[in-house]
Amino acid sequence: MSAARARAQPHDAARERAYRYHLLRVATARYQRDPAHLEPDELGEAERQAERSLALEERVLASGEAIGVVISEAEIANGLATIAERYADAGEMADDLARNGLDEAALREALRRELVFDAVMRRVGARHAAVTDEEIERLYRDAPERFARPERRTVRHILITINEGFAENGRTAATARAERLAAMLREQPGRFDELARAHSECPTALEGGRIGTVPRGRLYPSLDAVLFGQAEGTIAGPIETEIGLHLLLCEQIHPAASLSLDQARERIRTVLTDRRRRAAQETWLAELERAATPG
Numbered sequence: 001m002s003a004a005r006a007r008a009q010p011h012d013a014a015r016e017r018a019y020r021y022h023l024l025r026v027a028t029a030r031y032q033r034d035p036a037h038l039e040p041d042e043l044g045e046a047e048r049q050a051e052r053s054l055a056l057e058e059r060v061l062a063s064g065e066a067i068g069v070v071i072s073e074a075e076i077a078n079g080l081a082t083i084a085e086r087y088a089d090a091g092e093m094a095d096d097l098a099r100n101g102l103d104e105a106a107l108r109e110a111l112r113r114e115l116v117f118d119a120v121m122r123r124v125g126a127r128h129a130a131v132t133d134e135e136i137e138r139l140y141r142d143a144p145e146r147f148a149r150p151e152r153r154t155v156r157h158i159l160i161t162i163n164e165g166f167a168e169n170g171r172t173a174a175t176a177r178a179e180r181l182a183a184m185l186r187e188q189p190g191r192f193d194e195l196a197r198a199h200s201e202c203p204t205a206l207e208g209g210r211i212g213t214v215p216r217g218r219l220y221p222s223l224d225a226v227l228f229g230q231a232e233g234t235i236a237g238p239i240e241t242e243i244g245l246h247l248l249l250c251e252q253i254h255p256a257a258s259l260s261l262d263q264a265r266e267r268i269r270t271v272l273t274d275r276r277r278r279a280a281q282e283t284w285l286a287e288l289e290r291a292a293t294p295g
Helices: 013-031 040-061 073-084 090-099 104-125 133-142 171-187 189-199 203-207 221-227 261-292
Strands: 152-160 210-215 235-241 244-254
Touching: 013 040, 013 104, 040 104, 040 261, 073 090, 073 104, 090 104, 104 261, 133 261, 152 171, 152 189, 152 203, 152 221, 171 189, 171 235, 171 244, 189 203, 203 210, 221 235, 221 244
Parallel strands: none
Antiparallel strands: 152 210, 152 244, 235 244
């Protein structure tokens, strides 16, 4: 137990179990490790966040909005099943829970509380005013840059790494390999998928070298400069970056375009609705906190 935890107020057994769940959740979300494997400063921060999140959960569960919220056994079972998928078997899961001061009963109760919390927040968030067509049209008029789509290109690559520690990947040998592949591809560009799978030293080789559809600025600067100067269907390279030599296939050019109001309407509605939902939740939580503050 850290000094920060030792200074905390005493907890009854049920609250202690709830706290342990929050601490485990914070530690794994923020540090991808359980509390026992955190550094002291990490553990202190995780403990502070766990106390805050538990206090917030307690206020929400004690509110009038939580009255009548019922969580079914099926919902809890689904939550348990999702957690169980992270473990090799039930024994491993039980051991991990025990190391964190929990058991299956405590986990079920923590999941029930979490599901009630989520249900209350959805209920509160749903109270926002509906977004009108006039508001959508105003945002579209006032911020046209939000609806401009830059030019993008669909690209594949073959990577040949340079590593002087291996004869086949020394600069001279790697350059010769890349140039041979480039010559083959300029004659037979349709073989790019096949040759990428056979020769590329990038994980994208498993997908025929496919990087995907990218805007300017997504790739290494030297690749970006070449790709956005290529004609559709052409091969370029070898081009050197800090990770090696690349051959590029510009599969398709997607010109810059702007979304029409009709194309953007539902996206705008979703953005404004989410913004209002969060505002409704934040206002309600602030009111709960004020009500809980003495004086």
